[in-house]
Amino acid sequence: MGAGAAKEAAAAGAKAGAGVEAGTNAASKAAGPVVTDAMKAQVRTVAKSLKETGKPPQGIQAGKLTGYPRGVFANSRNKLPQNSDPHFYKESDLWPPNGFKANGKPQRVEGRVVVGGDRVWYTEHYQTFTEIID
Numbered sequence: 001m002g003a004g005a006a007k008e009a010a011a012a013g014a015k016a017g018a019g020v021e022a023g024t025n026a027a028s029k030a031a032g033p034v035v036t037d038a039m040k041a042q043v044r045t046v047a048k049s050l051k052e053t054g055k056p057p058q059g060i061q062a063g064k065l066t067g068y069p070r071g072v073f074a075n076s077r078n079k080l081p082q083n084s085d086p087h088f089y090k091e092s093d094l095w096p097p098n099g100f101k102a103n104g105k106p107q108r109v110e111g112r113v114v115v116g117g118d119r120v121w122y123t124e125h126y127q128t129f130t131e132i133i134d
Helices: 003-015 037-053
Strands: 089-093 112-116 119-123 129-131
Touching: 037 089, 037 112, 037 119
Parallel strands: none
Antiparallel strands: 089 112, 112 119, 119 129
């Protein structure tokens, strides 16, 4: 999916109420965000890349947390099931950047994907997590 189509799908997904994932967010016990079919397809694409290569697809950024390698999600707030391996969870943006900030850094778009083992979650910047269940 190209950056333009991805932005359109993200905007449509944010406005549409259809396609809400049936999976629950037991880890945070809060209502998760609306996840449309287009968003779920993109989550699957990003998750597959994270699982197979340890990196997001080309053009999509992995986050960076001080003290951890790029793309590691530390789960420091324990919103996901605990794991003794501090590098167990991997995270990435869902969509390509939306242009650039004044300082030249990419303007990251809301929405992240977190993978751990066989499980995959969509999150809006780590506040709530919606598990994507196939």
